[in-house]
Amino acid sequence: xxxxxxxxxxxxxxxxxxxxxxxxxxSEHNRLYWYRQTLGQxxxxxxxxxxxxxxxxxxxxxxxxxxxxxxxSFSTLEIQRTEQGDSAMYLCASGGTGAKEQYFGPGTRLTxx
Amino acid sequence: xxxxxxxxxxxxVQEGDSAVIKCTYSDSASNYFPWYKQELGKxxxxxxxxxxxVGEKKxxxxxxxxxxxxxxxxxxxxxxQPEDSAVYxxxxxxxxxxxxxxxxxxxxxxxxxxx
Numbered sequence: 650x651x652x653x654x655x656x657x658x659x660x661x662x663x664x665x666x667x668x669x670x671x672x673x674x675x676s677e678h679n680r681l682y683w684y685r686q687t688l689g690q691x692x693x694x695x696x697x698x699x700x701x702x703x704x705x706x707x708x709x710x711x712x713x714x715x716x717x718x719x720x721x722s723f724s725t726l727e728i729q730r731t732e733q734g735d736s737a738m739y740l741c742a743s744g745g746t747g748a749k750e751q752y753f754g755p756g757t758r759l760t761x762x
Numbered sequence: 763x764x765x766x767x768x769x770x771x772x773x774x775v776q777e778g779d780s781a782v783i784k785c786t787y788s789d790s791a792s793n794y795f796p797w798y799k800q801e802l803g804k805x806x807x808x809x810x811x812x813x814x815x816v817g818e819k820k821x822x823x824x825x826x827x828x829x830x831x832x833x834x835x836x837x838x839x840x841x842x843q844p845e846d847s848a849v850y851x852x853x854x855x856x857x858x859x860x861x862x863x864x865x866x867x868x869x870x871x872x873x874x875x876x877x
Contacts, residue, residue, distance in 0.1 A: 653805075682864065691768075691851050691867030692806065705863055740805055749794045749813075749855060751865060753805035 651675075653754035655741050661760045662731055669727045670757045674743030681724050682751060683716055684740040685709065692740055698724060731761045764789040766854050768868025775842050776876050783871045785852035786834040792854040795828060795835045796865070800849045810837070842875045849873070 654673045662668050674681050679700050684692035695714070697705045700721040710716075713731075718724040728735055738758050742751040765788040775781050787795075793814035798806035812819045812826045812835065819826050823842075828835040839846055849872050853865040 689869070691766075691853070691869050692865075694864035694866070697864055707864075742805075749857070750796065750808060750811065752808060753798070755803075755805045 653741055653743050653752055655739075655754040655757050657757055658755060659758050659760075661762065664731060664733060664761055666731055667727065667729045668731060668759065669725055670739055670741075670759075672724045672726070672741030672743075672754060674723070674741070675745070675752060678743035678745050678752075679721065680744040680746075680751075681718055682742040682744075683724070683726050684742065684753075686738040686740055686756070687736075695726075728759075731759075733761050735759060736761045764792060764854055764856070764866040766852060766866050766868045768852050768871060770871060771869065772872045772874075774874045774876065777842060777844060779842055781839045781842055781846070781873055781875075783837045783850055783852070783873075784834060785836070785854075785868050786832075787854040787866075788833065789854070789856060790830075790833065791856045792866075793857075794855040795826070796853050796855070797824075797826060797837050798851045798853065800851060800870070806851055839873075842873075844875050844877050847873055847875045 656671045681698045683695040686692045698718040713729045716726045738756040740756045742753045744751045768785045796811035799809045800806045823840045825838040849870045852868045855865045857863045
């Protein structure tokens, strides 16, 4: 069990560019979550997968955001036409079958200049 | 939707003292309440949790209590140590084990333990 991993850890991009983040959950965890965290705030839910099915999306997830989990293992989060307001820590968490616990990765810190 | 409020936002204690952080939630359907510790530059780490069918749970120096009627839950840390210094988040979640959905988080408490 190597824990949840995220790549990259840091990303600096210019406004208007597209970015993609990757999350590798704990092996065999069927649930995968994306959250966004800004300074001084708790994580805010973005979206949730059970296996490859995207079961819930937050209203925070505008049409510029898209997430996939094509084979029910790793997931990607893409932000198109980035804006300065997208600057935040993007956190991924995973959870096992029949359990409620969520285990977080180290996050990807996005800075939009 | 669910709303979680957390107090205090900052807490400073002397090493060896106890620390208490309190949270309230709004949705009576929430049935799982985890607590996370987040150190600078890291993701939140699950430290303890409690389910709605339990009133109290303890793990060494950490305990959590839940009052479903009042819709509040608390984290208690005894014999605090400098390494307990971090930001602590409470969260609330509803759903069954086979479909455990999103967590709603409080805004965090920055705990400082002075040596």
